[in-house]
Amino acid sequence: MTAAEIFGLCGAALVGVGVYGLVIAPEPLRKLLAFNLLGGGIFLLFGAVARRGAGAGLGGDPVPQALVITGLVVAVAATALAVALLLRLFEASGDVSLRNDPPPAPEPES
Amino acid sequence: MSLLFDIVLSLIVVALAVRVIVAEDGFAAVVSFAAYGLLVALAWVRLYAADVSLTEVAISGGLAGMLLIGAASRLRAIDARAAAQRSGRGVRLFAALLSCGVAGGLGLAVLALPDPAPSLAEAAVANLPPTGVGNPVTAVLMAFRATDTLLETVVVVLALVGVWSLAPDRLWGGRPGAREHADPNGPLAFLARVLPPIGVVVAVYLLWAGASEPGGAFQGGAILAATWLLVIMAGLSDAPATHGHGLRWLLVAGPLLFLAVGFAGIWLADAFLAYPTDWAKALIVAVEVAKLLSVAAALGLLLLGPPRRIDTP
Numbered sequence: 054m055t056a057a058e059i060f061g062l063c064g065a066a067l068v069g070v071g072v073y074g075l076v077i078a079p080e081p082l083r084k085l086l087a088f089n090l091l092g093g094g095i096f097l098l099f100g101a102v103a104r105r106g107a108g109a110g111l112g113g114d115p116v117p118q119a120l121v122i123t124g125l126v127v128a129v130a131a132t133a134l135a136v137a138l139l140l141r142l143f144e145a146s147g148d149v150s151l152r153n154d155p156p157p158a159p160e161p162e163s
Numbered sequence: 164m165s166l167l168f169d170i171v172l173s174l175i176v177v178a179l180a181v182r183v184i185v186a187e188d189g190f191a192a193v194v195s196f197a198a199y200g201l202l203v204a205l206a207w208v209r210l211y212a213a214d215v216s217l218t219e220v221a222i223s224g225g226l227a228g229m230l231l232i233g234a235a236s237r238l239r240a241i242d243a244r245a246a247a248q249r250s251g252r253g254v255r256l257f258a259a260l261l262s263c264g265v266a267g268g269l270g271l272a273v274l275a276l277p278d279p280a281p282s283l284a285e286a287a288v289a290n291l292p293p294t295g296v297g298n299p300v301t302a303v304l305m306a307f308r309a310t311d312t313l314l315e316t317v318v319v320v321l322a323l324v325g326v327w328s329l330a331p332d333r334l335w336g337g338r339p340g341a342r343e344h345a346d347p348n349g350p351l352a353f354l355a356r357v358l359p360p361i362g363v364v365v366a367v368y369l370l371w372a373g374a375s376e377p378g379g380a381f382q383g384g385a386i387l388a389a390t391w392l393l394v395i396m397a398g399l400s401d402a403p404a405t406h407g408h409g410l411r412w413l414l415v416a417g418p419l420l421f422l423a424v425g426f427a428g429i430w431l432a433d434a435f436l437a438y439p440t441d442w443a444k445a446l447i448v449a450v451e452v453a454k455l456l457s458v459a460a461a462l463g464l465l466l467l468g469p470p471r472r473i474d475t476p
Contacts, residue, residue, distance in 0.1 A: 054166065056165075056166070056169045056209055056210065057210070058273060058274065059166070059169045059170055059173055060169065060173060060206050060209065060210055061270075061273035061274075061276075062173070062270050062273055062274075063173035063176055063177060063206070064269070064273075065266045065267075065269035065270040065272075065273055066173075066177045066180075066266050066270070067176070067177065067180050068265055068266055068269055069262040069263060069265055069266025069267075069269075070177065070180040070181055070183075070184060070262065070266075071180075071262075072258070072261060072262040072265050072266075073184060073258045073259060073261075073262035074183070074184035076250075076254065076257070076258035076261065076262075077184075077250040077254060077255055077258045078184065079250065080189060080238075080242075082189055082192075082193075082231070082234060082235060082238055083183075083184070083189065083192060085231075086183050086184075086192055086193070086196050086231070087183070087184060089196070089223075089227070090180050090183060090184075090196075090199075093180075093199075093200075093203060093223070094269075096215075097203070097206065098269065098273065100206070100207060100210040100212055100215065101210070101273060101276075102276065102280070103210065103212060104210045104211060104212075105276060105280035105282075106280045106281065106282030106283070106284055107211065107282070107284065108282050108284040108285055109284045109285045109287070109288040109289075110288065111211075111284045111287075111288065111299060112210075112211025112212075113210060113211045113212055113284070114280075114282045114283055114284045114287075115283070115284065115287050115299035115300045115302070115303050116283045116287065116303050116307070116308070118212045118214060118215050118300050118303075119214075119300050119303035119304045119308060119311075120308070120311070121212070121215050121218075122214060122215055122218045122300070122304065122379075122381060123304070123311050123312060123315045125215070125218050125219060125222050125223060125381075126218070126222065126315055126319065126381050126458070127315055127318050127319075128223075129222050129223065129226060129227050129230075129462070129465075130318060130319045130322035130323075130461075130462075130465060131322060132227060132230065132231075133230055133322060133326060133465035133466060134322045134325045134326055134465075136230055136231065136234045136468075137325075137326040137329050137468050137469055138329065139234065139238075140234060140237060140238075140468070141329045141469070143237070143238060143241070147241075148241060149238065149241065
């Protein structure tokens with residue numbers, strides 16, 4: 054077994070954990086974490102593919118590596134936007150549940 | 164021996180991920196997530212991806228951890244209520260089957276990857292000399308796949324516009340976050356005085372070295388943003404008012420210069436985002452400097468959140 058295969062399997066397991074969390078977690082913050090785990094697993098799969106493409110004196114294929122760097126920055130920007138939306142919802146309604154129960158009456162904005 | 168290290172590291176990473184999902188407390192989940200980010204950075208080193216490792220440790224372990232810990236501490240009041248709404252047994256079983264199916268399929272795909280692996284490493288190295296940079300990852304980011312990087316710098320600014328637009332009308336243009344008042348003689352204020360010079364030097368070094376060694380504008384920008392946030396959190400400096408023209412120009416400087424260089428390439432080098440060979444390295448470094456400042460400002464402001472207070476004269 055090679056390092057690429059081990060971390061590739063690790064990435065696959067992370068995607069699985071992310072999918073599970075995305076379905077069962079009731080809190081939106083936990084869903085956001087699960088989504089990040091899912092994305093992290095995909096990035097590790099990219100890393101495994103990049104490592105297998107080692108050549109020309111490089112330890113890995115630089116193209117997938119550069120794509121992962123781009124992906125990491127976009128992921129953190131999207132996470133920050135989601136957190137801001139979540140905190141705004143909490144401020145406005147006092148709750149952030151994603152259940153189908155009738156939502157609590159929104160408080161007028163002060 | 165190193166294989167054993169890889170296996171143990173993978174197991175710890177997956178165990179931390181599981182803890183992120185099953186931890187009772189939202190705060191514990193977020194702390195596990197930050198630890199997970201740091202360990203994944205170690206995995207990237209083992210995959211010979213030092214550039215990715217630096218990004219992961221600065222952005223996922225550092226900035227994202229800070230953002231999520233702040234959110235978890237504000238949502239703590241409703242943690243117990245949310246925990247009471249656990250999904251039923253049927254949903255859990257379905258989710259477990261689904262996740263096993265997805266992970267199993269991906270795992271089989273990993274083991275069945277073609278041999279020899281397709282790779283663009285040869286092509287990237289062969290085309291390195293005209294770009295003038297020595298780090299192939301930087302060459303991919305700034306030359307071969309520059310469109311991705313250009314769009315990414317725009318996405319970060321757009322995310323910030325989204326965050327700012329969550330402010331109520333009367334607070335538009337105000338300062339984000341609460342004014343911090345740390346003990347001026349405490350350890351936080353001490354660190355906020357001692358660390359910024361080191362942070363700035365490390366950020367500039369990462370940018371400059373990124374042309375030939377692992378590093379680059381994103382890694383440097385993330386470290387610069389973290390340094391800035393430390394100074395704000397220690398109360399040594401206030402968060403900037405978001406209506407300032409200087410700040411807004413700083414935020415768009417990177418994407419604007421990148422676009423300008425890209426359009427100039429149509430005349431100077433016959434293609435959008437192409438560089439004239441003699442000037443390639445100078446142009447790439449100039450765009451990277453502007454990008455470093457814009458990314459640092461945008462990431463810092465993204466973490467500070469929407470405007471929350473207006474200066475009262």
